Amino acid sequence: MRTRLLVILGCAGLVAHAGDNSLRQRIEYVTTPGVSQVSIYLQEPVRFTSGTLTNSDRVYVDIQHVSGDLALKGPGITGNDALIRQIRTSRRDADTMRVVMDLKAPAIYSVVTLQTPPSLIIVLRPAHPPAPELLAQQVRVDNPGFPIASLAAPAAPAIPAAPAVVRTAPAATAAVTTRRIAIPRVTHAPKLEDFLDGRQGEGSRISDFRQREPADGKPVTQPTSAYVSYDDDNVYVVFVCKDEPGKVRARMAKREDIGDDDTVSVYLDSFHDHQHAYYFTSNALGIQGDGIITEGAKNDDLFDTLWYSEGRLTPDGYVVWMAIPFKSLRFAGGEAQTWGLALGRSIARNSESAFWPQITHRQNNFVPQMAALDGLDQIAHGHNIQLIPYGAFTNAKLLDPSVPRYQTQNDARVGLDSKVVLHNSLSLDVTLNPDFSQVESDDPQVTVNQRYEALFPEKRPFFIENAGYFQTPLDLFYSRRIVDPEFGARLTGKIGRWAIGLLGIDDRAPGQQVDPGNSLFGDHAVIGAARIQREFGQDSHIGILMTSRDFGASYNRMVSIDTRLRLSPTWYFTGQLARSFDRSYDQNFKLIDAQGPASFAEIKRSGRSFTYSADYQDLSQDFRAPLGYIKRVDLRQVSQYVGYYFHPEGSKLLDFGPSLSFGADWDHQGRLQDRYSDAEFAMDFTGPVGFKLTRYDAYEFYLNQGFRYHNSGASFYANWIKWLNFNGSFQAGSGLNYTPANGLAPFVGSSQNASFGLTYRPTPRLRLDETYYFTRLGTRSGFLPSGGTPTVFTDHFTRTKLNYQFTRALSLRAIIDYYGLLPNPGLFNSGRYKTLTGDILLTYMLNPGTALYIGYNNQHDNYALDPEIPPMLRRYGDPSYLTGSQIFVKLSYLLRF
Structure with missing residues (x-):
């Protein structure tokens, strides 16, 4: 905003x-x-x-x-x-x-x-500095810059369960059909041992797995069978996967950290609404990953729930057993149930994913292609209550560099998260004195010399389940805007073809940010959100979102209507209209009223080879969304994307082709603010291995001046070696100095950006990750300034991360980060920062609700006593001065009734 x-x-x-x-x-x-x-x-x-x-x-x-x-x-x-x-x-x-x-x-x-x-x-x-901070200070919010080009470091592969529409290799001629299956109720739960040595246990057997990648529609390259059954408490799925044992990729890793492994997955559309589906993924050793798919939105891979899995390598492949409790799912009422079902297998070395039933890239969806699952009778439970009490203790020693002296802070907190499931389809979540500290550190990002702040995802459990219910094309509800609540309640779920979401919560942070003498000091903001969505037709919906925030006499109200329409199997239209009503304090603490509209429209086509999208946004100058993730207002923006990828048959080259995106935006006076074009050419091979070439050109209107800049680059990734994977990128061209030294206007200089990442697994239990980011901005020949060093700033960030997995539940992780920002004070307005941080964490996690964390971290900076103004500190030398340390213990326990 x-x-x-x-x-x-x-x-x-x-x-x-x-x-x-x-x-x-x-x-x-x-x-x-x-x-x-x-x-x-x-x-x-x-x-x-x-x-x-x-x-x-x-x-x-x-x-x-x-x-x-x-x-x-x-x-x-x-x-x-x-x-x-x-x-x-x-x-x-x-x-x-x-x-x-x-x-x-x-x-x-x-x-x-x-x-x-x-x-x-x-x-x-x-x-x-934008270096990793101590745990207690790690609540950060982020906005993506438009149209700033991001550093093109290939991200770690996601868990193969993600059904995003991506490029594929040649299609087979087999037709796509929708399947139905009825599964039996068993009197004794199946065991993994029942399926070893070629034996077939109980359950409906499924074996016709078809590739989605790389050869859309062709049979899976390795024989795969699955056995599905259920009893009063669980759905059971057992996968029997044939393969050469030495080629199976399986590591003893932390939960969710299986993106590079061979995996199997179960997808359940428990309301059979063709809109949402749970997915449950396991590698060959039974290490879990889970999440929620929502058509037309990003996968929610932060969702965690309780379920059970075991895995075992065999002389001819591996076997995985899964038990998914009905108490961990939400579903419609009624004795006889019809759900959606899909099963998947990924083979990492072939970049291969296969599904039953066949799920093709010829359609721009995933959940509607799942099979109908019949035979689930009398699975409703009379009660489903979950309680997670927690206790957390922190002892921190922090330096106040302005004095300078150390301050000791001790904090002990207890609280409760509770969940009551109503009629199996609605979840009532209540939190008392929640602990919203972040045990795991955020992934590193380059944040120096950026016009807009960086985005960090929501990781707090209270907001995660059914988070997609509050998502709209314009992000009007971003839960990380709620910083420090004391009490909150949330009701989400489905009734027939209606989806509902209600939220009420407070926030102590605004009352702590005003002066102690202000009458608002210590007050809480009161926040509410309501979402109602109606599904109709095939894979279409219309919804209303309303949000409210009150603090003192100020308030903000937001009303929005949005829709997603399926025009054909490959074309979709998405639209939204919103209006805000705002009363805010001005500079003299007088109340000022403002209201303004916002709108969004997009048409998108996704297919096996050809992808196209075009969108338009309009946000008025008086539009206010303090609970949202709106980067800026007074904006009319248009953008388009087009890509075409070729798929050679019978080749290690999976796909190749160009893509082009371009866009522009204006303010409501018609002045051009930004314009950009981004051209790419990519090639992907089995292994997996791939590379990409890019060219980016932009115009930006900043501080009443127009600037043009560009860069060209290349990136690559490679994971053809079972125990080693690496990626890298390099960009060179020009960039804008957003933070010039005093007296200088922003200017365009020469820029270089580079990144490199490496993951080394010498044993199945040990993982070493190395990450490096480099950013440099210099002056251009004959431009600014004359004489002196041509460097504006140089920025380095390195991370060494070591994880040892003793068992599925017990792990030890250590991180060492180094950050160095070396500016030219005559050209760049920043201090000289060098920071070294250490972080060690012992985790014992039985399930997502029951866990013990014991951790220690510290930070050293390049401070030294100023000889001219003792005992003041100044930035000088190497990062050898301790500026903070912390030890913490957190325990939570899941109780289920």
Whole structure:
């Protein structure tokens, strides 16, 4: 969300003398997530100086040769973001006016001078470096920049259960048919041993698995059978997979960490609505992964539930046994049930995924192609209650560099997460004093010199189940905006063809971000969200989303309607209309009303070879979505994507082809803000191995100036060796300096970005990951500046991560991170940061609700005593100064009734 406060001098508290010929009667204050901007518009160019006061908690700008008096009436301009507490002015002398920004947190700043119109622009960003922080400080929120090109480091492969539409190899001529199957009720639960040595246990046998990748429709390359049955409590699936034992990829790993292994999967559309499906995945040793598929949305691989699996390697392949409790699923009422069912197998070395029934890329969906599962009778349970009490203890030692001295913080917290399942289809979740700390650290991202903040996904259990119910094409509900709740309740589920989601929760964070003397200090924000969705036709729906946020006398209301229409097996239309109603405090804590519309429309075609999409967004200047993930407003944006991939038959080359995406956006005055084009050519081979060539060109309007930049690059990934996988990327071209040194305007320089990742598994239980990111921005020949070093900044990030899996439940993980930002202070406004962090975590996890964590982490920075101003610290040398350490223990236990 982007907010703008205009302070009219003389009309809103600033008084200028009639003889003042330099000020233009206006200061503009703009906030976006992670950036605050104060603009002072002038009649003519002026000279200025700037600096910090009181250990960097105030930033000042002295504007010289300003005649007349200038003063603020009242307390000044009150900030409404995480950086600025207050903006005020004062007269230094008869010729100089001072503008002071009191800060809530340390910040780096730059002052940019513009000639047209004459103005000074002060840009502030958080001062802490974008390196991994201590556990207690790891709640971060992110927005993807448009149209900034991201560093093209290939991500680790996802669990093969994900049914996203991707490129495939040649199709077979076999027709696609929808299948039905009835499974038997068994009196004794099947065991893995019943299926060893070629024996066939109980259950309906399925063996006609067909490839989706690489050869759409052809039989699976290795013989595969599955046996499906159920009893009063569970659905049972046993996979018997033939293969050469030495070629099967199976490691003793943490839960969910099986993306590089051979796996088998079960998909259950428990409402048979062709919209949603659970998936349960296991490798050959029984290590689990699970999630939820929602048609038209991203897979929710953060969903976790309780189920059981065992796996065993055999002389001719492997066998996997699964038991999925009905209590872990939501389904419709009635004694006789019809569900959707699909079974899958992936063979990593062949880049192969196969399914029963055949699920083809010729259709732009997954769940509607699943078979109908009959025979489930009398599976409803009278009660289903789950309680997860927890206790957490933290002891932290943190350095306050402004004093400097260490502060010790001890925190003990207990709480409860509870779930009551109503009629097997509705889930009521209640949380009391929840622990929303993040035990696992976020994956590293490059965040230096970015215009917008980075995105980190939701990982908190209370928000995860049925999170897709609150998703819409415009992301109007982003749960990480709720920072520190004390109490919350959520009801989600389905009744017939209706899906519902209701949420009520508070947030203590807003009341902690205002001054202690403010009447709102200590108050809680009250937050609500409601979602109703009706399914109709084949794979289509229409829905309404409403959100509400109240804090003091301010509020925000959001109403939205959206739809997804299936036009054909390959074409879909998605649309949304929204309107916000907002009452917010302005700079003088007066309430200002605003309301504005937003809209989105997309048409998309996905197929085996040809993919095309086109979308349009329109967000008015007065649109407000404080609970959403909206990067900016006052925007009209169009974008398109087209790609075509060829699939040679009988070749190790799976597919190859070009793709092109391009787009542009304007503000509502018709001024071009951004324009970009991104061309790619990719090739994928068995192994898996692949590479990609890219060319990116962009225009960006930033701080009232237009900039053009470009880059060309290449990336690759390789995993043909069973115990080794690596990837890398390199981009070179030009890039924009968003954080120039004081007195400089943003400028385009030469840029280089590189990344490299390696995963080494010397034994099935030990995993070593190495990650490296490199970013450099330099000046261009004959441009800016003349003389001196051509480097604007160099940024390094390395991570070494070691994990040893003693058993399926017990693991030990250690991480060492190094971050170094080496700026040229004459060109880039940032300190010289070097940070070294260590993190060790012992985990004992019986299931997603029952776990014990014991961890320790610390951080060292490049601080040293300043010999000129003792005992102050300054950034100097290597990261040898301890700035924080922490030990923590967390225990939770799942109780099920």
